[in-house]
Each structure stands twice: as C-alpha cells, then as structure tokens.
Amino acid sequence: MLRVRFHGRGGQGVKVASRVLGTAAFSQGCYAQDFPLYGAERRGAPITSFTRISREPIMERGVISQADIVIVMDETLLHDPMAMPLSGLKKGGIVFINTSHSQEEAGAEYKITAWVITLDLTKIGIEMLGRNILSTLAGAVASRIAGLEEDSLRHAVEKEMSDIMTDRELIEKNIEASLYCYNAIPPVEIKTSGTREAGTVITMPFETAGVSSPAIYAIGNTPLRKTGNWRVFRPVWNYDACTKCMMCAARCPEGCILVNEEGFPYTDYENCKGCLICVEECPTKAVKGVLEVHA
Amino acid sequence: MPDPKNVEKMMLTGNAAAAWGVRLAEVDYIPAFPITPQTEIIEKLAKWIADEVMDGRFVNMDSEHSMITAAGAASATGVRTFTASSSQGFLYGFEMLYTVAGWRVPLVMVNVSRGLSSPITLEPDHNDVLAARDSGFLQIHCETCQEVLDSILMAYRLAEDKRVLLPVIVNLDGFYLSFTREPVEVPDVAMVRKFLPSYRPEHAFFKASQPMAQGVAALGGSLYSYFKYQMHLASQKALEVYKEVCGEFEKEFGRNYDTIESYMVDDAEYVLIMTNSFSTLGKVAVKKARENGIKAGLLRLRLFRPFPAADIKDAIHSKKAVAVLDQNISIGKGGILYSEIAGCLYNEKQRPLLLSFIAGLGGKNISQKEFEFIFDKMLEGDTEDVGMPRLLYTEAEWKEAAKLKEIAGRG
Numbered sequence A: 001m002l003r004v005r006f007h008g009r010g011g012q013g014v015k016v017a018s019r020v021l022g023t024a025a026f027s028q029g030c031y032a033q034d035f036p037l038y039g040a041e042r043r044g045a046p047i048t049s050f051t052r053i054s055r056e057p058i059m060e061r062g063v064i065s066q067a068d069i070v071i072v073m074d075e076t077l078l079h080d081p082m083a084m085p086l087s088g089l090k091k092g093g094i095v096f097i098n099t100s101h102s103q104e105e106a107g108a109e110y111k112i113t114a115w116v117i118t119l120d121l122t123k124i125g126i127e128m129l130g131r132n133i134l135s136t137l138a139g140a141v142a143s144r145i146a147g148l149e150e151d152s153l154r155h156a157v158e159k160e161m162s163d164i165m166t167d168r169e170l171i172e173k174n175i176e177a178s179l180y181c182y183n184a185i186p187p188v189e190i191k192t193s194g195t196r197e198a199g200t201v202i203t204m205p206f207e208t209a210g211v212s213s214p215a216i217y218a219i220g221n222t223p224l225r226k227t228g229n230w231r232v233f234r235p236v237w238n239y240d241a242c243t244k245c246m247m248c249a250a251r252c253p254e255g256c257i258l259v260n261e262e263g264f265p266y267t268d269y270e271n272c273k274g275c276l277i278c279v280e281e282c283p284t285k286a287v288k289g290v291l292e293v294h295a
Numbered sequence B: 001m002p003d004p005k006n007v008e009k010m011m012l013t014g015n016a017a018a019a020w021g022v023r024l025a026e027v028d029y030i031p032a033f034p035i036t037p038q039t040e041i042i043e044k045l046a047k048w049i050a051d052e053v054m055d056g057r058f059v060n061m062d063s064e065h066s067m068i069t070a071a072g073a074a075s076a077t078g079v080r081t082f083t084a085s086s087s088q089g090f091l092y093g094f095e096m097l098y099t100v101a102g103w104r105v106p107l108v109m110v111n112v113s114r115g116l117s118s119p120i121t122l123e124p125d126h127n128d129v130l131a132a133r134d135s136g137f138l139q140i141h142c143e144t145c146q147e148v149l150d151s152i153l154m155a156y157r158l159a160e161d162k163r164v165l166l167p168v169i170v171n172l173d174g175f176y177l178s179f180t181r182e183p184v185e186v187p188d189v190a191m192v193r194k195f196l197p198s199y200r201p202e203h204a205f206f207k208a209s210q211p212m213a214q215g216v217a218a219l220g221g222s223l224y225s226y227f228k229y230q231m232h233l234a235s236q237k238a239l240e241v242y243k244e245v246c247g248e249f250e251k252e253f254g255r256n257y258d259t260i261e262s263y264m265v266d267d268a269e270y271v272l273i274m275t276n277s278f279s280t281l282g283k284v285a286v287k288k289a290r291e292n293g294i295k296a297g298l299l300r301l302r303l304f305r306p307f308p309a310a311d312i313k314d315a316i317h318s319k320k321a322v323a324v325l326d327q328n329i330s331i332g333k334g335g336i337l338y339s340e341i342a343g344c345l346y347n348e349k350q351r352p353l354l355l356s357f358i359a360g361l362g363g364k365n366i367s368q369k370e371f372e373f374i375f376d377k378m379l380e381g382d383t384e385d386v387g388m389p390r391l392l393y394t395e396a397e398w399k400e401a402a403k404l405k406e407i408a409g410r411g
Helices: A014-027 A075-079 A103-109 A121-129 A135-145 A150-164 A168-184 A247-251 A277-281 B014-024 B039-050 B064-076 B087-092 B094-102 B145-160 B189-195 B221-253 B279-291 B309-316 B336-345 B368-380 B395-407
Strands: A002-009 A031-037 A046-054 A067-072 A089-098 A115-119 A233-237 A257-259 A265-267 A287-291 B007-013 B029-032 B057-060 B082-085 B108-113 B138-141 B168-173 B181-187 B260-263 B270-275 B296-301 B303-305 B321-326 B353-358
Touching: A002 A014, A002 A075, A002 A135, A014 A031, A014 A046, A014 A135, A014 A150, A014 B007, A014 B181, A067 A075, A067 A135, A075 A089, A089 A135, A103 A115, A115 A135, A121 A135, A121 A168, A135 A150, A135 A168, A150 A168, A233 A265, A247 A257, A247 A277, A277 A287, B007 B014, B007 B145, B014 B039, B014 B108, B014 B145, B014 B168, B014 B181, B029 B039, B029 B064, B029 B082, B039 B057, B039 B082, B064 B082, B064 B087, B064 B094, B082 B087, B087 B094, B087 B108, B094 B221, B108 B145, B138 B145, B145 B168, B145 B181, B145 B189, B145 B221, B181 B189, B189 B221, B221 B303, B260 B279, B260 B309, B270 B279, B270 B309, B270 B336, B270 B368, B279 B296, B279 B368, B296 B309, B309 B336, B321 B336, B321 B368, B336 B353, B353 B368
Parallel strands: A002 A067, A067 A089, A089 A115, B029 B057, B082 B108, B108 B168, B138 B168, B270 B296, B270 B321, B321 B353
Antiparallel strands: A002 A046, A031 A046, A031 B181, A233 A287, A257 A265, B007 B181, B138 B303, B260 B296
C-alpha cells in the first residue's frame, strides 16, 4: 500500500489534492481512500489530508502516521512545530516541496536527508490558472510520484473540478496545468521500509480539577503564534503615492497596520496574513501585493 | 446478486453515501439544521433538490429541536421523512427523540458521531448516539461508507414494517467516515424500489376524510405503562424483522449485514468487541494477533437497539476472554457496551473473562501497540480489577498532554 500525506494551508486546495490522487488511483482500478483533517476550518491554518492506494481492500482508517510520500504544498510549514510535515516519513520515502528552490537547495535549507523533489507550484498556479490554487497541481505531482498513469490524472482532474466548479475554461486550464506538473517530475520508484510504532500503555493517574479542567491560565500567548507566514502576497507601500488617509489601517481586519515616525502606514509582517484588503481599499493605489519568496 | 449494469461504483464520503441513501429511498421531506461533521449530508440533498435531480421538500429549520419535531410530525402525516444531526445538535433536539419515538412513526435519521462538550471537540466518539439508547429509536452503527448507504435503505424497510413502526438512527463516525472517501457501489433506483417500495401508512397519516388525534396524553400510570411497554415489544419484534430485511437486502444487493459481524470469531479464543469505523483497526489487530499465533477474533455490534443479546451470547459465551472496547464513557461507571454485554452473559453457565477498555474518545487513535496490550491482558487472564474500565492511553500521549498543560499554565 502507498500512503501519501499532503500538508498545506486552508484555501490552497489540500483536500482536493488528496481527492485528485484518490480518484486517479480509483479510475485505474486500485482501491483508494482519501481523507482531510482540519479543526475549525479557516483560510491559512495548517491542513493535512491523506490518500491511501492499494491493490487490496484498504484495512486502515484515520491519519497516516507513517507516510511513503509527503507533499508539502506550503514550505513555511516545514518550520511549523505544530504541522511537522516530515514526521513519520518512512525510510526511503519521498518529500515533495512546492518551492522556487532546487532539490539540493531545499534539502540543505530544511536539513532533509530523505529524497527531495521540488517544483514551484505557486508560480505555475499564478501563471497558468491566474491564482494561487494548488489542488490539481499537487494532485498531479503526487500522481506522478505514486506512479499513476497520465490518463488517470486527466480523468481525475476533470471529475474533481467538475464537482466543484462550472467554469469550463478554468477546468481546461486545470487539466493543462496539472499535466504540465505531472510531466515536469521525472518518474520515480519508491521502496520504503516502515519503522515499528512505539507506545507503552500507561495507567492514567488522578489529578485535581486545578490541573485537569480545560481552562488556560497562561496569558498573552496569542502573540507567540506568528501568522505572517500564511502570506502568499505581501502588501508593500509606495509612500510617494500615499496620502496618509489611513484607510488601510482602518480596514485591516488584523490590526496589523501601524504608523511610522513620518506618519506613513506600515504593516507588522510577522502577523500580517496577506489578505490584501489594504490593497483593495487604498484610494490612491499606493499599496501593492508582491509575491512572497519564502526561506 | 445484482446485475453490475445497475450499479455505479463511486468514490464517496460517508456523508455523501448517506445522502445517496436518502436520494435512492426517494424521501419526500427533509427538515435540516447544519452542524459539523454532518452538514455535507444536507448540503448535498439541498443541492439535488434545488437542481431537480431529486424530488422532495427541503426546509431549513431554526434549531435541532424544531427540526426533529418537524421530522416526526411530517412522518406522522404519512410521508417518508429524513433528517440528520450530530453531537451537540443531536442533544439539543434530545427531548423530541423520546416524543417522536412515542408517536410510533417511521422516521429515519442519521447521527454523525462527534465527542460531546466540554471540552468542545470535532472528532468522534459515541456518547452522543448512545445517550439516545433508551428513547425507542432503533440504532444501526456503520463501519464503512458502503454500509451507510445500505443501512439507510434497510432502516426505512425496518421502520416502516407494521410490526415495528419505530424510528431508526443510522450512526456513522465523524471524520473517520463522514469525510473519508472510499469506493461505494450506488445501485440504481429501480433496484432500490424493488427492495423498498413507497411507504403506505396505516396508523398515522393525514387524510381530510379521516380525522384523527395523534400524540395524545395518557394520564394515570397504567395506560402510560401500556404504551411504553408496547414500544419495547415492538423493538424486540424488530430483531426478527431485521433478520428478514437483512436476508432480502442480501438477495437484492449481494451484501450481508447481520445484527453483529463476526470477524474470525468462530474458532477464536480471544475476542475484541467494537462498533463503528474503528472496528477496521481492530480487524487489522486481529490479523496481526493471528500471525503471532493468538486465536483472535472481532465481534462488531451493528444493531445496537434492539440489543441482539442472543446473537452476542451465542458468539462469545464459550470464549476464553473477551475485551469490550467502549468508544464512550459513562462518567462514574465506565463503558456503556461493557455493562450491556456483561448483563446479557450473567445468567450463562459458561462465560468468558470479560475485560473493559475505554478507547478512541474524541477520535483518539488506537495504535496497534494498544491492541497488543489488550491481547496481553486477555492472555494473562488478568483478574485484578476485572471489570474496571481501563483507558487506552500511551506514554507519548501523556507527555504531549503534559507539554500542552504546561503551555496553558496548568503544569
């Protein structure tokens, strides 16, 4: 059985990517199972999804703790202690990273010893689809690495896109872009070996409600959670055009926009999520969205 | 066996499979209220009705309490009715579960299991659906997406049978089934009509020429006792009707769903008892135990109400040890299934050592190591604290919880 895990952020198409892979495998006669995991849904929050592919009926459920293939759709997650996309990758397993870096650079940057494959899906998405939606592109990359046929992928993208959109032109663009990604990745052969899962069962001790009730005593830990790495585009101000009207600051839903000593607005990039409402609202078009290059 | 021409195989989530079951049952009326992880069911049905690929009325209600009331009332007018909920929503409408069951109407509803507050969570355990165990609703618990679709069809047959006329809850696990896609065979509607003809109400319906008062009061204990005990007898009767429905379903669709599923139980000495989607994990553990020379098996409870006591007794009374994995907890007592199973074995001369485990609360994974721990306890014949519920919890999970407690300032 092949076990594939996708990591990305809400809104990038993580769930649909796992479905494209599942449907591609199913359409060529395999058993498949796909499954997204998210908490309270919101754009930008880390999302994981899973696809299992097998020649035999699948006798597993739930999260994949030991993956053969990990697809990282947002490379900022590699630094996220809660997401930990590489945890449980099997020996001999493959990591795909959506990045502008080469395989060697990405491997060195993120200290990955496993086999790394890279492709700049964000750039392809923006150029070929006109937006930062990676579902079919990541599904295509996973289909290639999983050794599925090109026709199965084409069918899967057609099927999954038709289920969620009616724009025929956009469906065609998705097919074209996904086939491009599929062919941009060289075929690979995967030979993995699992490690035995550990886990000693304990007897849970009693603790009083002072410890064991679900309340948080620690204060002020929200600022510790930096949300700046959710951005795909960063807002940048052109002070020559800015009239200091502060419309951007008034409309910022996160309260990230502050005023500098000269009275010009600027944002706190550690927490700005890149929603670009400031770009939309600026009456003099003084704020532009610039594509982020991470790492 | 079904003709493959009449069956389409699709990748469906448990929720989509539920919606397909409702569509194929040609349900007339669906009052709805959203809640994660159930919402996809009513979204799909709403879309099909709006797109006119499904004929029926869909109404958004103001709460689950109103929703279950509307569903029961509609069912009492004699139309085929469906509704769905989960967890907090299911409990919000709880009062009406007892009320609707007392009306003796064949409503079918889906509960997508999700752990109950507090603390609030999203992933599954069965305290929500088991809270309704005494209400009069029959309960069918599913392991796979295919079983969800099939059980809805079977549920209408069972509920509408005039020997039964009690509502049915079909239960599936949130996330593990509700959001998991797997291959599902979707039969065509002509095949379904043969198995499930349209509902012809005989005791509760709306007809201008025949006025009636339904849901009347019964003051004084004797009449009240009569009605309540008749519900119990009808539920017991449903065991027999269930077997017939099961046989006919197999004839038409080629899949067998007995009251219990016995997985490698026949020659087993050590048996796990589980319900719902986590049973799949238990089956893998059984296969691994067999590879290690342990004669293991798994009994899955599918029909929970009426309780198939005779089938359970037959399957396990001669085993060496049985471990009940309750994915629920009756606070202050322990596992709900454990008590029920112990109860049905008490008067047997020969009965197995019966161990109690609490597992998978809030969707906590059950690792193969934890299953090995259970088999070890069964093999040891551990009688220390026998019957006391033991929580399956690993050292790594304890350490992780400790870390989070520290961040929360509760260390």
